[in-house]
Amino acid sequence: MVQRGEAVNSASKLIARSVSVGYHNQKRWLLAVDRVSVEVSNHEFVSIVGPSGSGKSTFLMAIDGLVPVAGGELIVDGVAVNGPGRDRAVVFQEASLFPWRTVGANIEFALLANQLSKVERNSRVVELLSLVGLSEFAKAYPSQLSGGMQQRVNLARALAANPKLLLLDEPFASLDAQTREVMQEELLRICSAEHTTALLVTHQIDEAIYLSDRVVVFGARPGHVLAEFKVPFDRPRRAEVRQDPQFIELNQEIWKIVRAEYDRTTVGTLGQVSEPVTGN
Amino acid sequence: MTTLSNLDQVLAMPADTGSRSARMWRKSERYVLPLLALVVLLAAWQAIVDFKVVNPLFIAAPTAIAAEIVKLFGQSVFWVDMKVSGEELVIGLGISIVLGITGGLIYGWYPKIRMALEPIINGWNAMPQIALVPVLILLLGIGIWSKVAMIVLTCGTTFWLNTAAGIESISKNYIRTAKSFCVTDLQIFRWVALPAAFPYMLSALRIGLGRALIAIVVAELYGSQFGIGHLLTVAANNYQSSQEFAALIVITAFGIICNIGMRKVEKWYNAGKQ
Numbered sequence: 001m002v003q004r005g006e007a008v009n010s011a012s013k014l015i016a017r018s019v020s021v022g023y024h025n026q027k028r029w030l031l032a033v034d035r036v037s038v039e040v041s042n043h044e045f046v047s048i049v050g051p052s053g054s055g056k057s058t059f060l061m062a063i064d065g066l067v068p069v070a071g072g073e074l075i076v077d078g079v080a081v082n083g084p085g086r087d088r089a090v091v092f093q094e095a096s097l098f099p100w101r102t103v104g105a106n107i108e109f110a111l112l113a114n115q116l117s118k119v120e121r122n123s124r125v126v127e128l129l130s131l132v133g134l135s136e137f138a139k140a141y142p143s144q145l146s147g148g149m150q151q152r153v154n155l156a157r158a159l160a161a162n163p164k165l166l167l168l169d170e171p172f173a174s175l176d177a178q179t180r181e182v183m184q185e186e187l188l189r190i191c192s193a194e195h196t197t198a199l200l201v202t203h204q205i206d207e208a209i210y211l212s213d214r215v216v217v218f219g220a221r222p223g224h225v226l227a228e229f230k231v232p233f234d235r236p237r238r239a240e241v242r243q244d245p246q247f248i249e250l251n252q253e254i255w256k257i258v259r260a261e262y263d264r265t266t267v268g269t270l271g272q273v274s275e276p277v278t279g280n
Numbered sequence: 281m282t283t284l285s286n287l288d289q290v291l292a293m294p295a296d297t298g299s300r301s302a303r304m305w306r307k308s309e310r311y312v313l314p315l316l317a318l319v320v321l322l323a324a325w326q327a328i329v330d331f332k333v334v335n336p337l338f339i340a341a342p343t344a345i346a347a348e349i350v351k352l353f354g355q356s357v358f359w360v361d362m363k364v365s366g367e368e369l370v371i372g373l374g375i376s377i378v379l380g381i382t383g384g385l386i387y388g389w390y391p392k393i394r395m396a397l398e399p400i401i402n403g404w405n406a407m408p409q410i411a412l413v414p415v416l417i418l419l420l421g422i423g424i425w426s427k428v429a430m431i432v433l434t435c436g437t438t439f440w441l442n443t444a445a446g447i448e449s450i451s452k453n454y455i456r457t458a459k460s461f462c463v464t465d466l467q468i469f470r471w472v473a474l475p476a477a478f479p480y481m482l483s484a485l486r487i488g489l490g491r492a493l494i495a496i497v498v499a500e501l502y503g504s505q506f507g508i509g510h511l512l513t514v515a516a517n518n519y520q521s522s523q524e525f526a527a528l529i530v531i532t533a534f535g536i537i538c539n540i541g542m543r544k545v546e547k548w549y550n551a552g553k554q
Binding site for chain 2: 064066084085086089090092095096098099100101109110112113140141143144161
């Protein structure tokens with residue numbers, strides 16, 4: 001386990017120092033993320049796992065600049081985050097492709113903020129379509145594609161503007177188990193081809209281990225860092241790594257922590273009788 | 281369409297089985313049955329008039345009406361009326377589209393403007409706007425402009441409300457996604473709001489065409505020198521019920537064609553996008 005509060009690495013793409021994020025719910029102000037510190041180095045793939053309501057997606061949206069931080073520091077590539085920027089891009093969970101734009105035009109959307117000519121934009125779109133294996137579908141509409149293909153488009157759109165930091169918000173949550181595995185392998189391939197630095201938020205512990213160099217475990221309400229694990233596998237990884245005893249052991253270790261969070265924050269899940277929640 | 285009442289029929293009816301004639305019938309029944317109903321209705325109507333149950337002076341027989349339609353098509357007076365009504369329709373719809381869509385976009389995009397105007401707009405929409413015909417004729421005379429104004433007041437409302445509903449329907453996900461890609465507010469409006477609202481504007485055109493026809497006819501009935509409503513008035517005043525019904529059927533046919541055409545346009549535009 002990596003100790004928290006290590007010295008700041010100068011090669012860090014992302015530095016989050018003691019970041020808190022809150023939001024207004026009716027008349028109350030709620031803390032969603034409580035003093036979280038996470039770092040992602042250049043070309044590193046880091047995942048955040050945690051139970052529902054642990055603020056991991058909110059944290060990711062704060063890094064993208066869509067949600068303001070209430071405290072702490074967010075630095076991407078040496079520059080403090082202040083609203084959305086072209087140095088970051090998000091692969092959203094679902095329903096974020098524009099249904100009235102074709103696949104090609106959806107990818108092109110990511111380039112509208114850049115000062116590129118139509119020809120330059122088109123050639124970049126062609127590049128990305130081939131990267132995600134959808135060259136024949138440039139003129140199709142998203143609703144004509146399967147869920148897995150839609151997420152390939154989503155990934156291509158996020159990569160289009162060459163972001164320095166790729167943020168993935170449960171990108172495969174709505175896919176079936178088989179498609180999800182295929183997409184995970186695809187993501188591995190694409191990230192190593194593009195030398196992507198990425199931060200992934202997911203419910204799936206095995207997904208986090210399979211894809212990442214490090215896994216950060218969030219605790220619930222408000223979100224805070226419980227633990228951090230280094231994944232002991234080199235790249236390129238093959239799908240068989242999932243059967244490795246070390247993989248299974250790590251998976252169980254993380255699940256134990258997440259499971260304990262569920263037991264702490266929910267009452268009577270899975271028919272178990274737990275103690276009522278009495279606060280921290 | 282599958283409803284609860286015919287669900288078991290739908291379930292019990294495999295798509296491609298049965299004898300050849302049974303399959304032929306299933307294909308054609310959706311045309312044959314409505315046609316049959318229409319023929320029965322027309323025959324009953326004809327019989328009622330032929331057996332003098334009602335005075336033919338007030339209600340003409342279908343055969344007389346059909347003959348009158350053919351006769352009307354050969355008369356230049358009829359085409360003058362059609363031209364005047366057509367002009368009113370085109371000018372009225374044009375102004376409605378420009379004003380209604382502009383207003384609807386502003387109304388849908390700025391929550392404060394919506395907040396301020398909502399009671400007025402909803403009240404206006406609840407009012408039978410057609411009742412303003414006498415006022416409009418006093419203001420604008422019995423020429424085409426009182427009719428154009430009537431169309432704008434009714435159809436403009438349709439465009440306004442539909443466009444606003446389209447803007448309102450935009451998922452927060454789309455706005456968030458667009459913001460994430462650093463586009464400006466103007467670009468969000470152009471590349472997200474407009475295309476998301478466009479299908480609603482197409483529906484407004486279909487609904488608006490129907491409302492415009494009503495507006496034209498009612499306004500012309502109340503006071504006009506030309507137009508299809510004027511033709512109706514003249515026919516009624518002269519006890520020419522066959523001409524009155526003939527004009528009515530021409531308007532109805534035009535309305536049906538517009539409706540079907542607009543549905544096809546909507547289907548074509550939305551193909552693959554939902």
